[in-house]
Amino acid sequence: MNSYPFQARSYAKINLFLRVLGRRKDGYHQLESLMAPVSLYDDLAFATGPEFTYEGPQWLNNCENLIYRAWELLQKHYGIGGLRVAHRKNIPAGGGMGGGSSNAAATLSAAAQLYRLNLGYRELAPLALQLGADVPFFLRCTPALARGVGEDLMDVPLPPQHVVLINPGYGVSTPAVYRNLGLSMGAQVAKPGNFEVSDEDLWKLSHLVELCYNDLEIGARPLMPDLDVMREALLQNGALCSRLSGSGSTVFGLYADRESAQQARELIASALPEASVYAVQTLPPLTEAHAGV
Known part of the structure; x- marks a missing residue:
């Protein structure tokens, strides 16, 4: 390059x-x-x-x-x-x-x-x-x-979070996941949350754990027989919460610190050798990134 x-x-x-x-x-x-x-x-x-x-x-x-x-x-x-x-x-x-x-x-x-x-x-x-x-x-x-x-x-003032990712080695069709939800045209099933996005307390780890949810798991589960196996592997190895990312196929877990995330990555990689397992961090907000934080 x-x-x-x-x-x-x-x-x-x-x-x-x-x-x-x-x-x-x-x-x-x-x-x-x-x-x-x-x-x-x-x-x-x-x-x-x-x-x-x-x-x-x-x-x-x-x-x-x-x-x-x-x-x-x-x-x-x-x-x-x-x-x-x-x-x-x-x-x-x-x-x-x-x-x-x-x-x-x-x-x-x-x-x-x-x-x-x-x-x-x-x-x-x-x-x-x-x-x-x-x-x-x-x-x-x-x-x-x-x-x-x-x-x-x-934009939200989300501080960097420690994350472990598990990818099972196959992809999932996004249109198929949405079709599996079975929503008809014009259907309205929920209202937007009342978030004050500038409130830094809202985006702390303890509250993120409460918010951690993904409606698309319903549509992805028929296409991912190992979805719950991966989520359970993260939870059993110290994740504070675990969900599917987007429409899948990657599952993530949030961790309290870098050390626990790295340790979990090693244990899960050994237990699930066919999967790709990563310990990563979320990137800082743009203003912090430009400040070199």
Whole structure:
């Protein structure tokens, strides 16, 4: 990747809680979720070129790749030239951690800077939303309360949390998970929570444990026979709470400190050798990240 002048980390995310509020008449589900980027990331490197080229996992080398689609969108709207991309993938595919969406956001930002388009979040967010509901989140990559289909974002002062992730080694179809919920068009099943997002006490670990819930587990469970096995493995090894992230297939647990998370990762990795197990942290809020905290 040394021959590429622009390099970026494309971070994964977890949903610390996720509620399905209903289903719109256009078929999209209305959500309320606390999204947090975590320290697991893909490595991406970019350079300008005469055309689009991709060096990475072969199964991603196609026009459906969100990296390609992000470049294509900028080319269509701003007439940019080609893009050379090198991709080292670490985030499990289809794991409910937004790896593809994060890659798309990184590509939008990188290409815009390489071609000196002078585009900020305000200009890139509408393009990002065309690629996926959670792509705008990854443009800023800071903890946020997401509503709507995931595009209505409010930053939250979430301090870094210690997390263990278990990925079973297979992906889950997001549309299939939502279909399994069985909500009819226009259905409204819950109201948004009354959160004061600037209240720092709200986002402390003790309260996060109370909030930890995911409505999508109902839809994912028929597709994930080992869902409860993974959750139980985390809880038996010190997790204060454990839930599915997004639509799956990754399950996470929150821990009190780094030492207990690392110890749990080692024990779970030994007990579940076919799974990928990671000890990570959520990333700090954007203002803290810029301050070097």
